[in-house]
Amino acid sequence: MTNHDKIIEESIGELRKKLNGLTLSELKISDYNKRYLQEYIANYDFLMYQYSQLLAKVIKSLSKPVEESVFIDYGGGCGILSYLAKAIGFKKVIYNDIYELSVNDSKLIAQQLSITIDNFIFGDVDQLILFLEKQDIKPDMICSLNVLEHIYDVKGWFNSIIKIQNSFSLLFMTSANSKNPFIAKRLMKLHKKVEFEGVQRKEGWKEIDLSSSFLEERKKIITAKSGALKPDEIKHLAHRTRGLRKNDILKLVDEYTKGKEIKYKINHPTNTCDPYTGNWAEHLIDLNQLKSYLEGLKLKVTFTNSYYGYSKNKFLNAPKFILNIFMKIFGKHNLVFSPTYTLEAKKVV
Numbered sequence: 417m418t419n420h421d422k423i424i425e426e427s428i429g430e431l432r433k434k435l436n437g438l439t440l441s442e443l444k445i446s447d448y449n450k451r452y453l454q455e456y457i458a459n460y461d462f463l464m465y466q467y468s469q470l471l472a473k474v475i476k477s478l479s480k481p482v483e484e485s486v487f488i489d490y491g492g493g494c495g496i497l498s499y500l501a502k503a504i505g506f507k508k509v510i511y512n513d514i515y516e517l518s519v520n521d522s523k524l525i526a527q528q529l530s531i532t533i534d535n536f537i538f539g540d541v542d543q544l545i546l547f548l549e550k551q552d553i554k555p556d557m558i559c560s561l562n563v564l565e566h567i568y569d570v571k572g573w574f575n576s577i578i579k580i581q582n583s584f585s586l587l588f589m590t591s592a593n594s595k596n597p598f599i600a601k602r603l604m605k606l607h608k609k610v611e612f613e614g615v616q617r618k619e620g621w622k623e624i625d626l627s628s629s630f631l632e633e634r635k636k637i638i639t640a641k642s643g644a645l646k647p648d649e650i651k652h653l654a655h656r657t658r659g660l661r662k663n664d665i666l667k668l669v670d671e672y673t674k675g676k677e678i679k680y681k682i683n684h685p686t687n688t689c690d691p692y693t694g695n696w697a698e699h700l701i702d703l704n705q706l707k708s709y710l711e712g713l714k715l716k717v718t719f720t721n722s723y724y725g726y727s728k729n730k731f732l733n734a735p736k737f738i739l740n741i742f743m744k745i746f747g748k749h750n751l752v753f754s755p756t757y758t759l760e761a762k763k764v765v
């Protein structure tokens with residue numbers, strides 16, 4: 417075990433104690449984040465295995481010591497990655513999320529855990545960059561877990577982040593691994609469900625998430641925009657606008673009304689997003705295409721895999737053991753067997 421592994425393990429142990437000390441029923445946070453925290457507490461060792469692998473990559477790719485580095489937890493949710501980054505000893509930890517409720521909840525959770533997160537930023541990448549510029553903060557590490565697959569305009573997001581003037585590393589780990597055929601199959605089934613049927617709201621539902629069919633909601637948006645369209649045209653436009661958010665759907669309807677032509681085409685058979693928020697339902701991103709795009713932005717890019725963590729389910733642990741061996745054999749860039757991929761990018765100035 418390296419010294420870094422030991423620090424990560426200790427930080428995870430420290431956070432466990434703090435989380436176990438929380439009385440969730442008394443916390444004045446949303447049911448949505450209570451559900452998240454509950455899941456973390458109930459499956460702590462299993463879930464922390466992913467965090468420990470991500471944090472090991474983080475420390476490895478830093479060009480300065482941890483205690484001199486600024487860490488950004490992008491799309492932090494209920495803040496677990498931020499709390500761990502703080503425990504590991506980063507000089508500054510900045511939490512960000514596009515969902516205001518989660519930002520407010522995380523402030524409260526951090527307080528209850530007696531963890532000082534340096535800044536909480538509400539908003540998308542442009543609000544984050546504005547904040548960094550105003551405060552003259554130079555981030556060393558921009559990190560996220562399970563966020564990349566929800567960002568509406570991935571290319572636009574990177575166009576913004578590279579405006580940061582200093583050198584930095586970016587590590588985005590996600591379980592929406594499009595290179596793993598089992599994961600891709602499972603997520604494509606999910607895409608079809610949210611697109612055509614919708615899902616049942618359950619306890620701890622994220623209030624801004626849509627539960628009705630995305631396709632039906634796009635039909636409503638299109639119908640409300642242009643009363644002059646025939647039912648067939650509305651149906652056609654609703655299908656052709658899969659993967660677009662309301663503002664872009666309306667632009668496309670305008671274009672169509674003027675020229676009866678649709679230029680936009682989604683290149684994936686099932687990927688789909690919430691037409692109001694643009695939040696993708698587990699976006700299966702074409703990683704080869706993304707890599708060449710990011711290299712065009714002068715970023716150094718690689719994708720790396722991670723190992724499966726074992727759970728109490730012995731039936732599942734056996735195939736996981738075998739897949740972990742395959743990954744050792746095929747090396748860290750092989751994503752086919754992996755439960756996640758990590759986009760590792762570096763801007764060097």
Ligand SMILES: C[S@@+](CC[C@H](N)C(=O)[O-])C[C@H]1O[C@@H](n2cnc3c(N)ncnc32)[C@H](O)[C@@H]1O
Binds near residue numbers: 496
């Ligand atoms: C699946 S949750 C993961 C939360 C957290 N990283 C974790 O692992 O527990 C995805 C998070 O990304 C946030 N998010 C999605 N798109 C975002 C964007 N464009 N900018 C910032 N946050 C975003 C969501 O609000 C949500 O909190």
